Amino acid sequence: MGRWEPNARGRLAEAALELYSERGFEQTTVAEIAKRAGLTERTYFRHYADKREVLFGGSELQDLLVEVIAGVPESTAPIDALAVGLEALAEVFDERRPFARKRQAVIAANPELQERELIKLASLSAALADTLRLRGVPEPAASLTAEVGVAVFKVGFERWIAASDDRPMAPVMRELLDGLKAVTAGGDGA
Amino acid sequence: MGRWEPNARGRLAEAALELYSERGFEQTTVAEIAKRAGLTERTYFRHYADKREVLFGGSELQDLLVEVIAGVPESTAPIDALAVGLEALAEVFDERRPFARKRQAVIAANPELQERELIKLASLSAALADTLRLRGVPEPAASLTAEVGVAVFKVGFERWIAASDDRPMAPVMRELLDGLKAVTAGGDGA
DNA sequence: CATTCGATGTCAGTTACTGACATCGACAGT
DNA sequence: ACTGTCGATGTCAGTAACTGACATCGAATG
Numbered sequence: 001m002g003r004w005e006p007n008a009r010g011r012l013a014e015a016a017l018e019l020y021s022e023r024g025f026e027q028t029t030v031a032e033i034a035k036r037a038g039l040t041e042r043t044y045f046r047h048y049a050d051k052r053e054v055l056f057g058g059s060e061l062q063d064l065l066v067e068v069i070a071g072v073p074e075s076t077a078p079i080d081a082l083a084v085g086l087e088a089l090a091e092v093f094d095e096r097r098p099f100a101r102k103r104q105a106v107i108a109a110n111p112e113l114q115e116r117e118l119i120k121l122a123s124l125s126a127a128l129a130d131t132l133r134l135r136g137v138p139e140p141a142a143s144l145t146a147e148v149g150v151a152v153f154k155v156g157f158e159r160w161i162a163a164s165d166d167r168p169m170a171p172v173m174r175e176l177l178d179g180l181k182a183v184t185a186g187g188d189g190a
Numbered sequence: 191m192g193r194w195e196p197n198a199r200g201r202l203a204e205a206a207l208e209l210y211s212e213r214g215f216e217q218t219t220v221a222e223i224a225k226r227a228g229l230t231e232r233t234y235f236r237h238y239a240d241k242r243e244v245l246f247g248g249s250e251l252q253d254l255l256v257e258v259i260a261g262v263p264e265s266t267a268p269i270d271a272l273a274v275g276l277e278a279l280a281e282v283f284d285e286r287r288p289f290a291r292k293r294q295a296v297i298a299a300n301p302e303l304q305e306r307e308l309i310k311l312a313s314l315s316a317a318l319a320d321t322l323r324l325r326g327v328p329e330p331a332a333s334l335t336a337e338v339g340v341a342v343f344k345v346g347f348e349r350w351i352a353a354s355d356d357r358p359m360a361p362v363m364r365e366l367l368d369g370l371k372a373v374t375a376g377g378d379g380a
Numbered sequence: 381c382a383t384t385c386g387a388t389g390t391c392a393g394t395t396a397c398t399g400a401c402a403t404c405g406a407c408a409g410t
Numbered sequence: 411a412c413t414g415t416c417g418a419t420g421t422c423a424g425t426a427a428c429t430g431a432c433a434t435c436g437a438a439t440g
Binding site: 193198229230232233236 | 421
């Protein structure tokens, strides 16, 4: 144990989400976040590279997706491996729906935060493509599957968050994958 | 005519691309860009909202894509309308390949610029989805087609820029669309 | 008990970005 | 020609994100 309260990083993340929710991202200063977490501004920047990163700290989703897809038999078609991966993500999100809603409301209200979210998704796509290539999927199928997977995730996540009922994420993703197959087959996606 | 040199906005864009290329984005200050354009920092911020936006000023691509897709007969399947749109974009890019390479080199070297590029592509996707919906394409097909279209464009653009030969963009896009169809049909995308 | 070490604090500095106000020259109306 | 309006620019002061250099503290270690 150190001489300080433990989990400074987590305290900063919690303080930031609260303040961003209460006043909005722009109306919050890093100094205020740090103060609420019992720290100084300088210490904030030792834990997070910038004012936005505090909402995007973990890499658990990317790790999970990569792990699950890497575990699927190589004989599985890329699109089916993707489906399994999305299924696994869906479970995790279902467990944290209120948190996801709160966080997404903050992000939706600010373009700078949306930019950061998009680059995180791009990084997810790159990791996914790497994993697929390691499984023997050739280019450009690996990149295409990865990009399309993230595209489906984006649309599905939006719908899952916006749903007034609390429908779980997995069936949403499954339906979208079916819709995608219909669209690329030249149908109207109905 | 005003009392100043014309096209201040264009001069700023040109000066910025030069400086970002020579020294890198971070090592360039807005004051330097303004000075090279014969203006002041304050005036820079009247033309561009921030230091990054100067590389992303136009909306010509989005306008072109929307216009072309809006002009395709409604009986055309969404995926085919998309193909026509990508074809039109390809022509424009082929005409500006050296500029596109220079600009993309700058963007590739800096994550902040990549973030901005990604949100511009997201805006493109949203506009595309709107256009498809206006043409009677239902949800979620409209959103999926739009997201997938941008995904294909991203992969294709990368390959087009990176190609050592100067292969035009249109066939690259066509091959990727075929690869996508194969992947979503459950194949290995070969 | 002295030393090392990691996490934090303090402080000064740069730069992106903004608001308020001044200036200049073109143009329109008289 | 006179004058007032207007749009683009300049000037200046201020805030806040972010960084580098250095100090401090207490815990673990030998």
